Amino acid sequence: xxxxxxxxxxxxxGFCPGCGHGLASRLVGETAEELNIVEKLVTVVDVACxxxxxxxxNFDTIMAAHGRDIPTAVGVKHVRPGCPVLAYMGDxxxxxxxxxxxxxxxxxxxxxxxxxxxxxxxxxxxxxxxPTTLPGERTATSPKGKDPARYxxxxxxxxxxxxxxxxxxxxxxxxxxxxxxxKRYIKKALEHQLNGDGFSLxxxxxxxxxxxxxxxxxxxxxxxxxxxxxxxLGEFIDKGGDK
Amino acid sequence: MSKVKxxxxxxxxxxxxxxxxxxxxxxxxxxxSEKGYDTIQVDDEKCIACGSCYRVCxxxxxxxxx
Numbered sequence: 001x002x003x004x005x006x007x008x009x010x011x012x013x014g015f016c017p018g019c020g021h022g023l024a025s026r027l028v029g030e031t032a033e034e035l036n037i038v039e040k041l042v043t044v045v046d047v048a049c050x051x052x053x054x055x056x057x058n059f060d061t062i063m064a065a066h067g068r069d070i071p072t073a074v075g076v077k078h079v080r081p082g083c084p085v086l087a088y089m090g091d092x093x094x095x096x097x098x099x100x101x102x103x104x105x106x107x108x109x110x111x112x113x114x115x116x117x118x119x120x121x122x123x124x125x126x127x128x129x130x131p132t133t134l135p136g137e138r139t140a141t142s143p144k145g146k147d148p149a150r151y152x153x154x155x156x157x158x159x160x161x162x163x164x165x166x167x168x169x170x171x172x173x174x175x176x177x178x179x180x181x182x183k184r185y186i187k188k189a190l191e192h193q194l195n196g197d198g199f200s201l202x203x204x205x206x207x208x209x210x211x212x213x214x215x216x217x218x219x220x221x222x223x224x225x226x227x228x229x230x231x232x233l234g235e236f237i238d239k240g241g242d243k
Numbered sequence: 244m245s246k247v248k249x250x251x252x253x254x255x256x257x258x259x260x261x262x263x264x265x266x267x268x269x270x271x272x273x274x275x276s277e278k279g280y281d282t283i284q285v286d287d288e289k290c291i292a293c294g295s296c297y298r299v300c301x302x303x304x305x306x307x308x309x
Contacts, residue, residue: 003294005303015301017280018257022301176263179298209257216257 018216020173020206046089067098109198119208127211167200168237197240256280260296
């Protein structure tokens, strides 16, 4: 089978070796080409590592204020209802500074697609402890490991599970199988938006070798073995069906 | 004919492809690229063009030709 990187994803950006952002960006590009929406798709990227995508993919892209790319995407959707809109952000934006925006967009069931890259730390600022950091995980600001008695671990997908939204799923950017599932979920999420079903969110567990202080292959194993214990994978909400 | 085309200038030497290749056809060269990373090579004899390397590569180094 012939395989070639999508043309809308045109260069190797400044991500660290082994970063999941490169994988997620390529999946978005492949999905956009398969759905034939490359010309129409408007992406909104957040501040932090995901903002490098502004150089990496060839869609119309807006960079929002930190944590506010879901409301920005909703605004774009109101102005251009014919365009599919994708908000792309990290876990710091979606579940920390932008938690209110995430929850309220889900509450309103706004017709945008959100991709959240969860790497369990605040990546760009130097690997500080985040709400998504696992219990006992060592980070720059929890050198002895995160104390589970003092700090909980937040799972955004679990919070959104009870809401009336169109699509909610979580995959890992690890291995061939994980990538295939991640791509299927991204495609479904965009299809739900194209069908006008409402809010769709896909969380992708991503390795961050630099801030986990692990070689890339070990970081990948950490995601697969440790992170999935706290962040179960799968599709949680799939409404609307095939219209 | 080569089954895989490599865009080595993009490679950052993460080793995902080396780890995922079901035929162990990919190995590190030990040569340092312009960016300063140890890059990879593909053994065409062992390669079955399954596309695993393409799917797990964060930097789109691979293009499967067959």
